[in-house]
Amino acid sequence: MSEWxxxxxxxxxNWYSGGTPSKDKKDYWGGSIPWISAKTMTDYQVSSSELTITENGLANGSRLAIEKDILLLVRGSGLFIDIPINIVEKPVAFNQDIKAIRAKNPELQDFIFFWLQGNKKGLNDILEETGIGxxxxxxxxxxxxxxSIPTNKTEFDFIVQTAKAIFDKIDLLERQNAALEKMAQTLFRQWFLEEANDEWAISSLSEMANFLNGLACQKFPPKNDLDKLPALKIKELSSGISENSDWVSTDIKPEYIVKNSDVIFAWSASLMVKIWDGQDCILNQHLFKVTSEDYPKWFYYLWCKHHLTEFISIAASHATTMGHIKRGDLDEAKVLIPSPEELGAMTEQAEPLIQKIIANNIQINTLIKLRDSLLPKLMTGEVTVEQ
Known part of the structure; x- marks a missing residue:
């Protein structure tokens, strides 16, 4: 190994702290400056947010991160699941739970970002817990x-370029999936909202598809270290399986096993509909696995997505500690059923979009595994240019 x-x-x-302008000042909010919080730190690069602030808000309680700054979440409950680390794509403001990190030598900025990404285990070792968990x-x-930083420029460039190629490819596939999802939603809106046929049959979500509720997984602990799978709970549906996920015995009915490309509907707490893109796992309670013997995946997936906003509103109206919907709400959610010929023509357009998303997800997961195994070795010199 060359000298490091x-x-x-x-x-x-250099390190910079962010902040939150007063929510009571209307002239601080709704401007053109994206304001980043933990909720926004989901991608490799960050450039936008649903929340924005004005120049006045920036000057009175926040701070601007410039292009290429590194954003590191330093406080939040999600840190025990993952440590969000982003590169700023264009200037954004950020809150007090985030630090902006800027290399004194700009040539080191990318290396430091990838070093932080590859050193999450070391970061976890110094992660503390607040009084509220x-x-x-x-x-x-x-x-x-x-x-440690290699002094040899060839090795330095190789590390940065290799790491960047992996991150860029994952980012490209994720952006492609977002575009494919948008295309599918556009087709759905055109067919069933803008150009719906009055002669189509009216059904419901509960009649159109099967909604299998998950198990109380804690009642099925593993009997040994071989016959087990991780539990798919709302946390895993949102953030993926992790080393903190619970394990469940595989001695259950096979329909409760979730596989890549299954449609999963979280009906309690954080409501969402997602095409599962992870490993095999066991369906936990508060989640539906959605299937249909009569209709293609795109059809029941997009109809579930269509009703999601309404379901979130219903869940929020329940005076409980954890908002949820009931099976009766699935009965009330109407679905338009085209003729078999029309459905077949729609499927020729929509199903390839969904299948491409599924294929991309498989590739993304392969790249993530490569990234997580290779990056720590790259950033410490364990893998060299020669190798």
Missing amino acids: KEYKLGDIT AGKFDTDLLKKLDI
Whole structure:
């Protein structure tokens, strides 16, 4: 291995704190500046947010991160699931739970970003817990982390370019999936809202598809280390299976096993409809696995998505600690059924979009596994240019 020079992270970077403008000041909000919080830190690069602030809001309680800055979440309950680390694609403001990190030498910026991504295990080791159960980082401890950087420019460039190629490919596929989803939604809206045929039959979600509710997985603990699968709960549906996921015995009815490409509907707490893109797992309670013997996947998936906003409103209206919908709400959710010939013509257009999303998800998961195994070795020199 070529020579690597060791630094303290804080010695080669500047750190900046964000903030939240007063919500009582209407002239602080609704401007043109994206305002980033933990909720927004879902992608590799960040450039937009549903919440925006004005120049006045920026000057009175927040801070601007410039292009190429690194955003690191340092406080939040989600830190125990994953540590969000983003590159700023275009200037954004950010809140007090996030730190912006800027290399004193701009040439090191990408390397430091990929080093942080590849060192999440080390970051987890210094993750603390707040009094309310959220995670937090001590910034002083972060700045004291040792980071080694290759002095050989060829090796330095190889590491950055290899890491960037993997991240860019994942990002490209995720953006492609977002575009495919939008295309499918556009077709659905055209067919069933804008150009609906009055002669089509009217059914309901509960008649059109099967909604299998999950198990109380804690009642099925593993009997050994081989015959088990992770439980798919709302947390996993949102963030993926992790080492913190619970394990369940596979000695259950096979229909409760969730496989890649199954449609999953979270009907309680955080309502969502998603095409599962992870490993085999066991369906937990508060989740439906949606299937149909009579209709194609795109049809029941998009109808579930269509009614999701209404279901979220119903769940929010329930005076309970955890909002939810009931099976009766599925009975009330209307579905238009075209003729078999019309449905077949629609399927020729819509189903390839859904299948492409599924294929992309498989490729994304393969790249994520490559990234997670290769990146820590790249960033420490364990994998070299020669290898």
